[in-house]
Amino acid sequence: MHYPSKNKVRMLLVAASMFLLAAGGLQNANADVKQENAVNAERVQKGKVLFSENCQVCHQEGGAGKPGVAPSLTNKELLSAASDRFLLDTIRDGRPDTAMPTFGQLLKDEEIQAIVSYLRSFGTEPVKGGMLDNDRKAMGDPRLGARWFSQVCAGCHGVNGEGYEGSGSGTAIGKSGFLGKASDGFIRYIIKNGRSNTPMRGFAGPTGMANLNEQEIDDIITYLRVLQK
Template identity: 55%
Template sequence: MILKRKKFGVFACLGFLALAGCNSHSGAAIAADKSPSVAMTAKKVQKGKAVFVENCVACHQADAIGQPGVAPSLSNPEFLSMASSEFLTKTIASGRAGTSMVAFGEILSKQDINNVVAYIRSQATLPFRGEQIDAQPDAHGDERLGKMWFADICSTCHGVNGNGYESGGTGTAIGKAGFLNTVSDGFIRETVRHGRSNTRMRGLQGPSGLANLTDREIDDIITYMRTVPSKDEE
């Protein structure tokens, strides 16, 4: 997983080369994230909005607010606080196989993708924490327990095996390789802890959460999720 993410960093890096500079293999795309504003001139954002309106709005809706069961919000504050430019670029270019999120790398130029990433980023309201979150340790929990928590709690919205919308729920395909190969364990952990405000993904930790999962239980779930794509070949 880490290897894939690093490999991709080189690609994301090329796009930001002129603006942010790329000086290390491990932190290339992250370097761009340190100062997202650098890569985000008003002109870029404006061009990116035009790309968005033409190619994305049908599913992700105006202002990228999303629509349950159709496409997730891309303007959600918690999402943007942890979704790095690398994550966004990879998701847009490669899509998510087995969902209606197609690979726009075959449709749009790298420039268009860079611009639409700048537009999505421009809606962020919380400080960017992606670097710290991606640097969190990997989960080493109990797969069998995780499977149980997943079936009890997550599958209601994300589907059995995390198949996503195709199983009729409102949650995305978190059991498929397209998502899992793009995110760190920290990204999943923080999303489960805090949720995404104004979506059906509520925080699942703490007394006000939909469930009150411990850190260990969340790691059990992540450990299980990492085993799902291999069990669910398509």
């Protein structure tokens, strides 16, 4: 008969206990993920209810939006380009001088957070928000930007970007409610990529609506920053 040496037994015991520890850790991690998912699902459900009570009347069922009334909150470009901060602050402060109300007094922070979780549940692309917010500042020629704007954008967004309040079918991108919260990177991304399932198409490249190049897009953003002041 061959008995394993004492050393071998000790090594086996050490290996077995390491395995158990690792398995236990994995189980804990799994439980954490499950719990996290459950908490998140609950938050999304809560956000859905709050959305139907407070937002749906304008933003439509499931946040689909309606041109001239309220923008879509479910298109993948918005959800990818917008940081949580952008969404939270926009809901809290609203957009002065537009139909988008202020919810800071009506809803608690955690309720607004739940609504953002609900909106995030529609997202199909990674959230680039923070990265875009750190994108370079637009350094364009505002006079050229004004020209592009009146030729290409004003038809939908209004002569001075006044949006629905004017004759626009697009949002008030010339007003501080939007410009005060949107970074140059955010605006650049939307101009290039547009917004799925809305009249807002992408404007960059040969397949874009107007094939604007980087410099022309920066001219427009620089012009919008002039309108903001």
